[in-house]
Structures are given as C-alpha cells and as structure tokens.
Amino acid sequence: MAIQVNSIRSEFPILHQEVNGNPLIYFDNAATTQKPKAVLDAIQQYFEVDNSNIHRGAHTLADRATRQFEETRESVRAFIGARESAEIIFTRGTTESINLVAKTFGSTFIQKGDEIIISTLEHHSNIVPWQMLCEQNGAILRIIPITDAGELVWEEFDKLLSPKTKLVSVVHASNALGTINPVKRMIDAAHAVGAKVLLDGAQSTSHLDVDVQALDCDFLVFSAHKLYGPTGLGVLYGKRELLEAMPPFLGGGEMIREVTFEKTTYNTIPFKFEAGTPSIAEVIAFKSALDFITSTGKANIHRHEDDLLKYAVALLQDVKGVIPVGTAAEKIAVFSFNIQSMHPFDVGQLLDAKGIAVRTGHHCTQPLMQRLGLEGTVRASFAVYNTRTEVEVFAQAVTKIASLKNK
Numbered sequence: 001m002a003i004q005v006n007s008i009r010s011e012f013p014i015l016h017q018e019v020n021g022n023p024l025i026y027f028d029n030a031a032t033t034q035k036p037k038a039v040l041d042a043i044q045q046y047f048e049v050d051n052s053n054i055h056r057g058a059h060t061l062a063d064r065a066t067r068q069f070e071e072t073r074e075s076v077r078a079f080i081g082a083r084e085s086a087e088i089i090f091t092r093g094t095t096e097s098i099n100l101v102a103k104t105f106g107s108t109f110i111q112k113g114d115e116i117i118i119s120t121l122e123h124h125s126n127i128v129p130w131q132m133l134c135e136q137n138g139a140i141l142r143i144i145p146i147t148d149a150g151e152l153v154w155e156e157f158d159k160l161l162s163p164k165t166k167l168v169s170v171v172h173a174s175n176a177l178g179t180i181n182p183v184k185r186m187i188d189a190a191h192a193v194g195a196k197v198l199l200d201g202a203q204s205t206s207h208l209d210v211d212v213q214a215l216d217c218d219f220l221v222f223s224a225h226k227l228y229g230p231t232g233l234g235v236l237y238g239k240r241e242l243l244e245a246m247p248p249f250l251g252g253g254e255m256i257r258e259v260t261f262e263k264t265t266y267n268t269i270p271f272k273f274e275a276g277t278p279s280i281a282e283v284i285a286f287k288s289a290l291d292f293i294t295s296t297g298k299a300n301i302h303r304h305e306d307d308l309l310k311y312a313v314a315l316l317q318d319v320k321g322v323i324p325v326g327t328a329a330e331k332i333a334v335f336s337f338n339i340q341s342m343h344p345f346d347v348g349q350l351l352d353a354k355g356i357a358v359r360t361g362h363h364c365t366q367p368l369m370q371r372l373g374l375e376g377t378v379r380a381s382f383a384v385y386n387t388r389t390e391v392e393v394f395a396q397a398v399t400k401i402a403s404l405k406n407k
Contacts, residue, residue, distance in 0.1 A: 003304040008296065009385045011036040022355030025390045030175050030203060030334055030381035031359050032225045036292050039229060042285035054280055055254065055271075069280060072287040073270070079290050080220060081211035082237055089243070089273045090283055093234035094202040095125040097221035098169070100236055100273065101198055102129035104246040105219075106167070109196075112138030114166040117195075119144040119152055119181070120371050121174045124364045126200050130169060144170075146371065150177040150326040158189065165195040172204035176363040176379065177326025178309075178334030180208070187217055196242070202226055206383075207305060207332040209298050212237055229289035230282035236273070243269045250275035301384045305333035308382040308391055315395035321406025322398060325377045333382035339398070341405040344376045347398075351378075354397045 009015055012034050017024050026034060046068075052061035054069050070085070077085040091097045106129075110116065116130050116139055134141050142165075144157045161168075168190040173180045187197045198219040201210055205222040212220050219242070224233040238246075248255050248266055252275040257265040266272050293301065312335050316322050321340040339347050348360035361376040362369045369376060380394060 003296070003300055003384060005304070005385065005387050009387075011038070011292070012385055013037060013040070015385060019355040019357070020353050025354075025356045025386075025393060027380040027382065027386065027390075027394060028357045028359050029383035029386075030226070030363075030379060032231065033206065033228045033383055034385070035230070036228055036289070038288040038292060039285045042288045043230065043281050046281040046284050050284075051281075053277060065280060065284070068284045068287070069278075072283050072290075075287045075290045076235055079294070080205070080235075080237055081213050083213060084240065086269050087237055087240055087243065089236040089238065089270045090278055091234040091236055091273075092232055092279070093225075094200065094221045094223045095234070097234045097236035098125055098198070098200070099129045100249045101169075101219055101221075101238070101246075102133050104249050104273075105196070105242065106130075106133045106139075107137070108246060110137060110139050110166045113164065114139045115142050115160075115162065115164040116140070117142045117144060117157070117160050117165055117168045117170075117190075119157075119170050120146045120368055121150070121152070121171050121177065121179060121181070122169075122365070122367070123171065123175055123200065123202070124366070126169055126171060127367065139166075140164075143367075146179075146368075148372075149328050150174065150179045150372075151328045152179075152181055154182070154185075157186065161189060161193045161195070163193055165190065165193050167196050167198065169198040169200070171200040171202075172210070173201075173207065173332045174326070174365075174368075175203050175334070176365040176368055176377070177328065177336055178203075178331035178381075179326060179328040180204070180330040180332060183217070184215055187215055191216070203332060203334075206293070207298075207302055218242055224282065224286045224289065227286075227289055228292055229286040230279070233279050233282040233286060240269065243273070248272050248275070252276045296384060304384060305382045305386075308386055308388065309333040309335060311388055312380065312382075312391050312395060315391065316398060319395075319399050319402055321402035325372065325374065335380045335382075336377040337380075337398075338374065338377055339402045339405070342401070344378045347378045347401055350401050351394075351397055354393075356394055356397060 054066040196218040201222040220237040225231040255275040325336040344360040
C-alpha cells in the first residue's frame with residue numbers, strides 16, 4: 001500500500017513552516033524525528049487532566065495515569081514482539097539503557113580476561129560504557145572491522161568469537177552510514193560460543209520490523225524520540241531470566257519491596273530497574289507514536305523511505321564533487337556524503353540557508369570516521385513524512401553547492 005504522504009504530513013504541525021524564507025525540509029530524522037499531533041495532544045492531555053504520580057495511588061487520577069503508563073509498556077511489548085511486558089524497562093534513552101546493562105549485567109557476569117565484542121560502526125554510547133567496564137574489571141574489548149563500503153567483515157567477526165566472549169554488543173543499523181548489520185546471523189553465532197547479545201536498535205526500530213523473540217537477542221535498546229515519540233525516554237528489553245539475575249541499577253523509590261535499616265529487598269521486574277518518578281507524560285504519549293507507526297504499517301514506511309533514499313542517490317551519483325560515504329548493499333534511509341574541497345559544516349550551513357535541515361560532523365562515531373579517514377560527513381536521513389519533491393529540492397541545492405568548488 002502506497003503511503004499517503006500529504007495526509008501524513010498534515011499530522012505533523014512543525015513541518016508547516018518556513019526556515020530562512022524557504023519551506024522547511026527536515027532531513028535530520030536519524031537525530032530525532034518530528035512528533036505527530038496525537039503525541040503532542042497526549043502530553044497536553046496528561047498534564048491538563050490526568051497529572052499524578054503512578055503506582056500505589058489510592059485516588060482516581062493516580063489510577064488513570066498508572067493504567068495509561070502500563071498500557072504503553074504493553075504496546076512496546078507488542079511492538080518488538082517480547083514475550084511479556086515485564087521484560088520492558090523504561091529508561092531515559094538508548095544511552096542509559098546500554099549503561100544499565102554495562103553496570104548490572106556487565107559488572108556481575110563479565111570478569112577479568114573475558115571479552116566483549118563491538119563493531120567499528122558503533123555510536124559512542126555503545127563504545128564508552130564497555131570501555132569503562134573493561135577499565136574497571138580487566139575485561140578485553142574486541143572490535144569487528146568494516147569494509148570501505150561500511151559493511152562488517154564477517155570472517156573477522158567469526159575469528160573474534162571464542163569461549164572468552166561473554167557479550168556481543170552491536171548496532172542493528174548504523175546511524176552514520178545506514179548500514180544494516182546481519183544481526184540474526186550474528187546472534188546465532190554468538191550464542192554458539194555461549195555469549196549474550198545486545199542490539200542497539202536506536203535506528204532500526206523506526207525503519208525495520210524488529211521481533212526480539214524471532215531474533216533471539218538477549219537485550220534490545222532504543223529511544224522513543226527516534227520513533228516519533230518524546231525525548232527523554234528509552235527502552236531496555238531483556239530476557240526475563242537475565243533481568244532477574246541482574247542487580248538493580250539505581251536505588252530509591254519504586255524499585256524496592258521492603259526497606260529496613262538492616263536490609264532492603266528489591267521489587268520484581270520491571271520495577272526493580274525503574275527507581276524514582278519516571279517520565280510519566282512521555283511514556284503515556286509514546287503509545288500514540290507507536291499507534292501511528294503501527295497504523296501506517298512498518299513495511300509501508302520502509303518501502304517509502306527506501307524509495308526516497310534510492311531517489312536521492314540516483315539524483316546525486318553523477319554530480320561532480322559529491323562523494324557518497326557508506327555504500328552497503330543493505331541500508332536504512334540514511335544518505336551520508338561529502339563534497340570535495342568543502343567542510344561538512346559549511347555544506348550544512350549552506351543547506352540550512354535553503355531551509356534544508358541535515359546533520360553534519362562525526363555523528364558520535366569518531367572511531368568510524370577515523371577508519372574512513374574522514375573528519376565527518378553531511379547526513380541526510382529520511383522519514384515517512386518526507387517527499388520526492390523535497391529530495392529533488394535537496395539534490396538541486398547540493399548540486400549547486402558542489403559547483404562552488406568543483407567546476
């Protein structure tokens with residue numbers, strides 16, 4: 001079924017504005033997506049009608065807020081195909097979700113001499129927590145190399161796997177290049193040597209069907225704001241047996257069963273990992289974002305975004321001075337490029353003058369940029385509300401900018 005783009009765009013108020021005298025073209029979706037009015041309305045509704053702290057409340061507002069909060073947890077469970085809603089932990093974002101696993105699973109089950117495998121494609125949030133863990137406990141961090149096209153070198157990954165491997169933590173789809181990794185194959189290979197697998201789904205969950213039971217991943221992490229939802233909210237999925245074996249991440253209210261000065265006993269999952277007052281409005285509103293994605297259809301979204309990516313590549317592939325970065329065979333809708341003899345930031349500013357929002361720099365992937373011999377790139381990333389007409393305007397602008405230094 002074809003996407004009805006104009007109808008979808010009508011649901012996103014922010015898109016209907018001018019920037020620097022030009023209609024806004026928002027191609028920075030890998031950084032954060034815009035929010036449909038249903039999400040904005042849900043936040044307003046909560047604060048105007050249902051504002052209350054959740055769980056343990058004896059009054060009507062607390063009951064309504066709690067019910068809506070837990071309905072979102074169930075929606076997340078269904079969205080990723082988890083077995084039960086207790087396996088869904090709410091955090092502040094993908095970064096916190098990874099840190100939670102590093103601080104709890106990592107500190108408990110990864111010891112001196114054990115090995116953790118990540119890839120060259122990783123976001124800093126899937127590098128630094130593991131470096132910190134290795135510094136603390138003497139574990140060893142191994143890195144999967146990539147090809148010049150931005151694809152993992154499978155043979156090298158296979159060589160890295162051993163009985164010493166305790167965790168493989170890998171991005172499902174690269175935020176910088178768009179590369180989709182063969183994660184099911186990686187999970188099976190890791191499990192064959194007894195390792196657990198964490199998938200960084202910050203980018204993949206908005207573009208690809210993700211079923212944690214079919215994949216058999218041990219952990220999945222992602223953020224609401226890249227799924228048309230609010231900022232400040234993330235998700236950690238973990239298999240029940242792992243979450244139950246992990247110690248709490250933070251101490252405080254909600255995560256306890258009973259507290260005395262002699263001893264504290266901890267709550268059951270998921271509450272064991274949700275200390276303090278959560279982002280209630282954001283969690284409640286996230287359900288509206290998931291409903292939007294589900295009603296539109298993930299396959300329809302992916303098909304539409306893939307068409308935009310291929311169209312952008314086709315329009316710019318022969319433009320003098322335009323250098324694509326990341327040409328993997330399997331990609332989400334991310335087009336990274338540079339222009340010969342121009343700094344990415346300068347290109348980004350010139351595009352902004354035309355009302356076109358893109359991201360420039362290293363995209364929190366400095367080791368990847370070092371591998372590619374680049375300071376950074378210009379990144380255009382597409383979403384369900386973007387159009388072919390916008391891609392044409394973007395391509396015309398890039399072509400004109402490239403001509404400034406590439407006669």
